Amino acid sequence: MEASSDTIPRKLLDWYDAHARDLPWRARPGTEAPDPYRVWLSEVMLQQTTVAAVRGYYAEFTRRWPTVEELAAAADEEVMAAWAGLGYYARARNLLACAREVAARGGEFPGTEEGLRALPGLGAYTAAAVAAIAFGRRAVVVDANVERVVARLFALDEPLPGGRAAIREKADAITPATRGGDFAQAMMDLGATVCTSRSPRCLLCPLAARCAARALGEPGRFPVKAPKKARPARRGRAFWIECDERVWLVRRPGRGMLGGMRALPDDGWHSRADGSGEGPLDGPWGHAGKVAHVFTHFALELQLAVYLGDRCDSLGAEEGEWWPLDRLEEAGLPTLFAKAARLALADTGELA
DNA sequence: CACACGTGGAC
DNA sequence: TGTCCAAGTGT
CATH class of the missing domain: 3.90.79.10 (Nucleoside Triphosphate Pyrophosphohydrolase)
Known part of the structure; x- marks a missing residue:
């Protein structure tokens, strides 16, 4: 009997319950509600940046500025200096602008993807991630991990960036109505630790039996990417x-x-x-x-x-x-x- | 859509 | 050593 497609989120969530990474910005399951400020801060820091690089900065920012109001009240130069070395400094400028907007509306982040998307520094990915992780909304969260997992799962070979629309469509199709935050983080954990860019560990993958790229025998071929330009x-x-x-x-x-x-x-x-x-x-x-x-x-x-x-x-x-x-x-x-x-x-x- | 925008780690 | 890559966004 053919398994129904909703076994993908269930298998993934079961795997996540057993193998979720213990990261400082994650709420302990069942013990506390996520803090939107910390979810947002970590998501902005993690844009195009590895977990290892973010850890120290996240610890320092939350130590110095435990709430969004305190961050909003900080001097520009203090925040920029604290961000030094993390890269993509527009993120730090937008971080402050965003904190001040949120502080101005009483210190509460918008609770919807649309409301979050309107804040500085929150694009499609981050707005969806914060809506799902901090507010439990169903949102289609697509980052580079999800792109890789989905492209492999369905053997989507249209080269990026053009192929993103098809990937998003499939990601939407497998996103469950509940546990949206866990599902998003499960996809990212899977991409970061199992369905890795190089040498994917298919033997450890909870979705291996349903993976089209694995069935083809070449999971590493997906996603296909356009060639890079030379660096002058x-x-x-x-x-x-x-x-x-x-x-x-x-x-x-x-x-x-x-x-x-x-x-x-x-x-x-x-x-x-x-x-x-x-x-x-x-x-x-x-x-x-x-x-x-x-x-x-x-x-x-x-x-x-x-x-x-x-x-x-x-x-x-x-x-x-x-x-x-x-x-x-x-x-x-x-x-x-x-x-x-x-x-x-x-x-x-x-x-x- | 294409490009600007940082950095450090892995292979 | 060179290349690719990482929880993308703004213009």
């Missing part, structure tokens, strides 16, 4: 200006690359791309070396120019701040500039 190389210079145990830091514009983050002054490599721009001083510059850093859509080779001087005050014209070297960790430099700072400190340290 860019060069630039950054400037380490040190005076009286302090270094000159600027704040980057609120939009675009590393927007809103503290940074070393640079030559405008982001727009010029050829490293020919000038620094904030005439010099003379010493050269501490190069920093290699790979972004999503280009690779950067950053030359680090160093000035150790007594002309500290001459920088007054440019907007920035003298930052004490012994508190550099607290500046919240994004990784590119944190690497440059390490290089500068090693270099100037040798000279001292």
Whole structure:
């Protein structure tokens, strides 16, 4: 007898009850209601970011800002610095904007997918995930894990991104009316631990008997993806200006690359791309070396120019701040500039 | 739809 | 070493 299609969510939920990952942002089953603030915070942090990378940031954010009202009241620079190193800094800017909107409406998140979708930083995925996980709504939650699981389950071979519509349709079809949050998290856990991108562990999979890709003998072929574009190389210079145990830091514009983050002054490599721009001083510059850093859509080779001087005050014209070297960790430099700072400190340290 | 937008880990 | 990838969103 052919099993009915509703055995997919049931098998998956049974598996989840036995194998759910124990993650700090998950409510203990049956013991407490999920906190929408923590669900939302974790979901935003987890956008395009691994669980391992998020753990420490989640712990620190919830320690410093236990409620959405407290986060909403935080200074921009404190939140941006706390996000430093996690990447995709527009998330942090939207996080604050969202927290302030929610605080303005009394500290309660909207309880529907549509209401959540209207908040800054909540796209189709996050709105559905928070609606399902925090509010128990039925929502079709589709992230990269779900895409992979569903593409394999039904052997959908239309290349992404075009094939997303068909994947969503199937995901909708297998989403149960109840336990929507558990189902979404079960799909993601399955994708993260069993139905992995490389070397899927089909022998451990609760859905293996119903998996079309497995039946074809090649689960790894799905989902099919469009070829990636080449990543161009860019060069630039950054400037380490040190005076009286302090270094000159600027704040980057609120939009675009590393927007809103503290940074070393640079030559405008982001727009010029050829490293020919000038620094904030005439010099003379010493050269501490190069920093290699790979972004999503280009690779950067950053030359680090160093000035150790007594002309500290001459920088007054440019907007920035003298930052004490012994508190550099607290500046919240994004990784590119944190690497440059390490290089500068090693270099100037040798000279001292 | 295509592109901008970070980072670190796995293989 | 290079490539791919991760709980995507905004423009």
